[in-house]
Amino acid sequence: DSGVTQTPKHLITATGQRVTLRCSPRSGDLSVYWYQQSLDQGLQFLIQYYNGEERAKGNILERFSAQQFPDLHSELNLSSLELGDSALYFCASSTNPGTGDEQYFGPGTRLTVT
Amino acid sequence: AQKITQTQPGMFVQEKEAVTLDCTYDTSDPSYGLFWYKQPSSGEMIFLIYQGSYDQQNATEGRYSLNFQKARKSANLVISASQLGDSAMYFCAMRAALGAGGSYIPTFGRGTSLIVHP
Numbered sequence: 659d660s661g662v663t664q665t666p667k668h669l670i671t672a673t674g675q676r677v678t679l680r681c682s683p684r685s686g687d688l689s690v691y692w693y694q695q696s697l698d699q700g701l702q703f704l705i706q707y708y709n710g711e712e713r714a715k716g717n718i719l720e721r722f723s724a725q726q727f728p729d730l731h732s733e734l735n736l737s738s739l740e741l742g743d744s745a746l747y748f749c750a751s752s753t754n755p756g757t758g759d760e761q762y763f764g765p766g767t768r769l770t771v772t
Numbered sequence: 773a774q775k776i777t778q779t780q781p782g783m784f785v786q787e788k789e790a791v792t793l794d795c796t797y798d799t800s801d802p803s804y805g806l807f808w809y810k811q812p813s814s815g816e817m818i819f820l821i822y823q824g825s826y827d828q829q830n831a832t833e834g835r836y837s838l839n840f841q842k843a844r845k846s847a848n849l850v851i852s853a854s855q856l857g858d859s860a861m862y863f864c865a866m867r868a869a870l871g872a873g874g875s876y877i878p879t880f881g882r883g884t885s886l887i888v889h890p
Contacts, residue, residue: 660816691878701863701880714877748817760807761878763817 661685662764664749670770676737679767683730683751689713690732691752691761692724696745707732708754739771774799776864778881785854786889792839793849793884795864804868806847808838811861811883820862823847854888861885 661684671677683690692704694717703716707726718724721739726732736743746768750761775798785791797806808820823831823838831838839848851858864881 660818693880700882703878703880706876716877746815750817759805760819760822762819763809765816768815 660762660764662749662751662762664747664764664767666767667765668768668770670772671739672772673739673741675739675771676735677739677769679734679736679747679749679769681732681734681749681751681764683732683749684762687751687753687762688730689752689754689759690726690730691750692718692732692734693748693750694745695748695766696742699745701748704734736769741771744769744771774801774866774868774877774879776866776879776881778864778884780884781882782885782887784887784889785851787856788853790850790852791854791886793851793862793864793886795847795849795881797845797847797864797866799866799868801868804866806838806840807865807867808836808847808849809863809865810858811863813860817863821849851886856888856890859886859888 663682665680688709691706695701704718705724706714710726721737724734746766748766749764752759752761777796804825806823810818821831821833821836823840830840835852837850861883863883867876867878
């Protein structure tokens with residue numbers, strides 16, 4: 659158990675809908691990362707927050723947004739969902755945002771868009 | 773641009789033997805970190821080992837060691853004495869600073885599927 663929690667574990671929704679994925683980092687970790695893992699794209703970095711502020715941005719679509727709250731939990735919002743958004747979404751946390759900090763991954767949320 | 777290349781989509785190894793999983797990277801930043809993760813069929817991502825670009829010695833963690841060859845830009849993972857439980861996907865990853873802003877973008881390879889035979 660990495661100490662990172664993600665809810666829900668599974669999510670099935672229809673195209674055009676909006677969903678929110680939730681992540682609680684390990685106790686003491688200030689940095690949260692979001693990733694999308696799909697068969698064709700592999701593991702793609704979406705966005706990083708550090709202590710409530712956006713720190714780095716990767717291949718995140720405009721239909722997606724995220725935030726980190728004062729209690730350090732984070733939410734990833736996916737809107738106008740398309741079939742291609744079906745993927746495993748991971749949240750990871752680390753103590754600091756630097757190059758040397760290992761990231762601890764949550765169990766992931768499996769999103770299926772029908 | 774940063775890039776991680778894992779050229780072996782699949783590898784097979786006999787139990788108790790050693791296996792090397794290849795990883796090459798590309799970055800223009802002199803300060804970077806290299807990571808290996810394991811993803812079993814259950815789906816979770818498990819951190820295995822870390823190597824910093826300025827580290828003089830190769831990293832080791834139990835049966836895992838990282839063969840870091842900076843001039844060749846390679847960071848191969850060596851698993852000694854393979855066990856059946858080592859069967860999984862293995863991902864090489866890098867985190868490097870992009871510029872003056874100091875943001876760090878993690879980049880992952882496509883992974884190598886390792887199967888350990890009894």
